[in-house]
Amino acid sequence: MARQTSLTQYLVEQQREHGHIPQELRLLIEVVARACKRIAIAVNKGALGDVLGTAGSENVQGEVQKKLDIIANEVLIEANEWGGHLAAMASEEMDGIYVVPNRYPQGEYLLLFDPLDGSSNIDVNVSIGTIFSVLRKVGHSRGVSEDDFLQPGKQQAAAGYCVYGPQSMLVLTVGDGVAVFTLDRETGSWVLTQDQVKIPEDTKEFAINMSNMRHWAPPVKRYIDECLAGSAGPRAKDFNMRWVASMVADVHRILTRGGVFMYPWDQREPDKPGKLRLMYEANPMAFIVEQAGGAATNGTERIMSLHPTKLHERVAVVLGSKNEVERFTAYHLEAAEK
Ligand code: P6P
Numbered sequence: 001m002a003r004q005t006s007l008t009q010y011l012v013e014q015q016r017e018h019g020h021i022p023q024e025l026r027l028l029i030e031v032v033a034r035a036c037k038r039i040a041i042a043v044n045k046g047a048l049g050d051v052l053g054t055a056g057s058e059n060v061q062g063e064v065q066k067k068l069d070i071i072a073n074e075v076l077i078e079a080n081e082w083g084g085h086l087a088a089m090a091s092e093e094m095d096g097i098y099v100v101p102n103r104y105p106q107g108e109y110l111l112l113f114d115p116l117d118g119s120s121n122i123d124v125n126v127s128i129g130t131i132f133s134v135l136r137k138v139g140h141s142r143g144v145s146e147d148d149f150l151q152p153g154k155q156q157a158a159a160g161y162c163v164y165g166p167q168s169m170l171v172l173t174v175g176d177g178v179a180v181f182t183l184d185r186e187t188g189s190w191v192l193t194q195d196q197v198k199i200p201e202d203t204k205e206f207a208i209n210m211s212n213m214r215h216w217a218p219p220v221k222r223y224i225d226e227c228l229a230g231s232a233g234p235r236a237k238d239f240n241m242r243w244v245a246s247m248v249a250d251v252h253r254i255l256t257r258g259g260v261f262m263y264p265w266d267q268r269e270p271d272k273p274g275k276l277r278l279m280y281e282a283n284p285m286a287f288i289v290e291q292a293g294g295a296a297t298n299g300t301e302r303i304m305s306l307h308p309t310k311l312h313e314r315v316a317v318v319l320g321s322k323n324e325v326e327r328f329t330a331y332h333l334e335a336a337e338k
Helices: 007-018 023-049 067-080 119-124 210-215 218-232 247-257 278-291 322-337
Strands: 054-058 064-066 086-091 109-117 128-136 158-164 168-173 178-184 189-194 205-207 260-263 295-297 317-320
Touching (some): 007 023, 007 178, 067 119, 086 278, 158 247, 168 247, 210 218, 218 322, 260 322
Antiparallel strands (some): 054 064, 109 128, 128 158, 168 178
């Protein structure tokens, strides 16, 4: 049987060779990976496990919570609170931060997550996922507040996601490239199946919710119109379109074969910069995409350079194949100069 590299072996060897992964960070990543395994098992039960449907509550975003949203959130909190590697956690499903209880030791890391992204797809059996981001707590006082989380994405110590699809796959970066692990359900191990993933700089595939077209700003419409014009148009090539409505699934496809993902600002709610959340969706995905040679902006600025002012703030997102993100961003900057 071919020799397999487990997540633990990968992390130990990364630390030995590159020193990117202190003991506490390795423990954190392994605990999150174990929690994702438990979420994968719950997701896979479907109707057999009384995990489908809504929980009869709303989250801080005013979105109806699915039962699995709450289950996934609880799994991540319970798995991470006792280890001594974290000071606090933040989640899409919780209004405020969750400070590690005094009965446990506090660590230097902050964990942020969207416990189950794309949950509108749960009941129709389409891929969903968990997204996580790791920051370091600045300063050494015991206290921790929401302000400790408000750091730009370039400060992330690690980021990853788990996609619960035909395979359950864990995608991880600690700032030294992107590694992909596939869950071996027979042994329960995360097995390294791809390392140093690279996103092609060019693509013929874009991902956007086309039903919002009439609400888009002109640069978005220009970019998409040119893609739709195909080989007869200014791009001189035909494009394909995909939209899973599950960011983790769309990003994983782009990581695997290239593409460009867009959730831009639109006129439906002009006061909102975008739909996606900066701290636990855009930042971790931007870290992964950049580490794989791609790019990620909000249309005008690098996502990972943005300075957050609120824990649940939203942001416009374009990410993926570098040359397409640069073109999309150039169209926005040109429009801003007019
Ligand atoms: P729409 C899921 O709710 C999510 O936050 C992302 O995972 C996904 O890319 C987007 O929203 C889908 O939004 O408006 O197309 O349903």
